[in-house]
Amino acid sequence: MGGLNDSVIMEIVLLALSFSWEKKLFLILICSLLYLGVILGNLFILFLVIFDSHLHSPMYFLLANLSLIDVGLSSTTVPKIIKDLLHEYKVISFQGCMTQICFILIMGGVEMVLLIPMAFDRCTAIHKPLHYLKIMNPKIHISFVITGWVTGVIHAMSQFLFVIKLPFCGPNKVDTFYCDFPKIIKLACTDAAKFEFIVAANSGFMSMGTFFLLILSYSFILITVRKHSSGELSKAFVTLSAHITVVLLFFTPCMFLYVWPSPPPSIDKNLFIVDFAITPVLNPAIYTLRNKDIKVAIKRLCKKISYSRLC
Numbered sequence: 001m002g003g004l005n006d007s008v009i010m011e012i013v014l015l016a017l018s019f020s021w022e023k024k025l026f027l028i029l030i031c032s033l034l035y036l037g038v039i040l041g042n043l044f045i046l047f048l049v050i051f052d053s054h055l056h057s058p059m060y061f062l063l064a065n066l067s068l069i070d071v072g073l074s075s076t077t078v079p080k081i082i083k084d085l086l087h088e089y090k091v092i093s094f095q096g097c098m099t100q101i102c103f104i105l106i107m108g109g110v111e112m113v114l115l116i117p118m119a120f121d122r123c124t125a126i127h128k129p130l131h132y133l134k135i136m137n138p139k140i141h142i143s144f145v146i147t148g149w150v151t152g153v154i155h156a157m158s159q160f161l162f163v164i165k166l167p168f169c170g171p172n173k174v175d176t177f178y179c180d181f182p183k184i185i186k187l188a189c190t191d192a193a194k195f196e197f198i199v200a201a202n203s204g205f206m207s208m209g210t211f212f213l214l215i216l217s218y219s220f221i222l223i224t225v226r227k228h229s230s231g232e233l234s235k236a237f238v239t240l241s242a243h244i245t246v247v248l249l250f251f252t253p254c255m256f257l258y259v260w261p262s263p264p265p266s267i268d269k270n271l272f273i274v275d276f277a278i279t280p281v282l283n284p285a286i287y288t289l290r291n292k293d294i295k296v297a298i299k300r301l302c303k304k305i306s307y308s309r310l311c
Helices: 023-052 058-075 078-085 094-128 129-135 138-163 181-187 194-227 230-259 266-288 292-309
Strands: 009-016 090-094
Touching: 009 094, 023 078, 023 129, 023 181, 023 292, 058 078, 058 090, 058 094, 058 230, 058 266, 078 181, 090 094, 094 129, 094 138, 094 181, 094 194, 094 230, 138 181, 181 194, 181 266, 194 230, 230 266
Parallel strands: none
Antiparallel strands: 009 090
């Protein structure tokens, strides 16, 4: 009884979305505001990078791709949650659940990998400023993005292809907001312990490995810059603090969810909100508020808008 078409389960009930009507209204409002912030904030950065020629550099090319991925990652779950909160019966079809998992793994894998070239970009800019444009040429940063997408797809498929063959014949209820392999595997009509371990090991190794690699990279940059003047250290810290904040916000929930595949439901739900709604909405604010080039680009855009109105 292996494979998607042979599964007896036709739909999955999401128990975590069962609240009182007052709490539902509160969650609908919060999720809607956060999702609106994700869309507007990230698309604004994407628009700014595309149409402002002063931002046509490797760093902002990677930042624009990060914004695009944040929109995709949030869109895989938050709209469905808002829709389910408006209905009495909170369900997702089995095929829809598998599709949601696949997109979450792809987008999550791409973002993990993309943060590495963003760290490499800052490392190159600080250590090799005179050779920066030569090293970070268009072919290199485009290849970084392609590598991220290829890695994300491989990461997703490596888990998806063997989980989809498991027999799912019941039960069909999970205490969560969305579909994720560690929870869905528990529904399989077989001993799922080894499959849970494989999924946790795969995603846990990727998230923890990438996280420690990034932290080591940023630590190396700061230690090296410290040898120079305190002014350079201060400038480098301001630049890198935004990147480090994004890394901590993104990876902390990931490591809890996959290294600790069965956290208490309350922690699991809070981590979900951080990873799929709060982090994507904070990323634009973090990069905008701490980045001088973005601020200047916004001022240029405002001047253009004001000039066009006068004309």
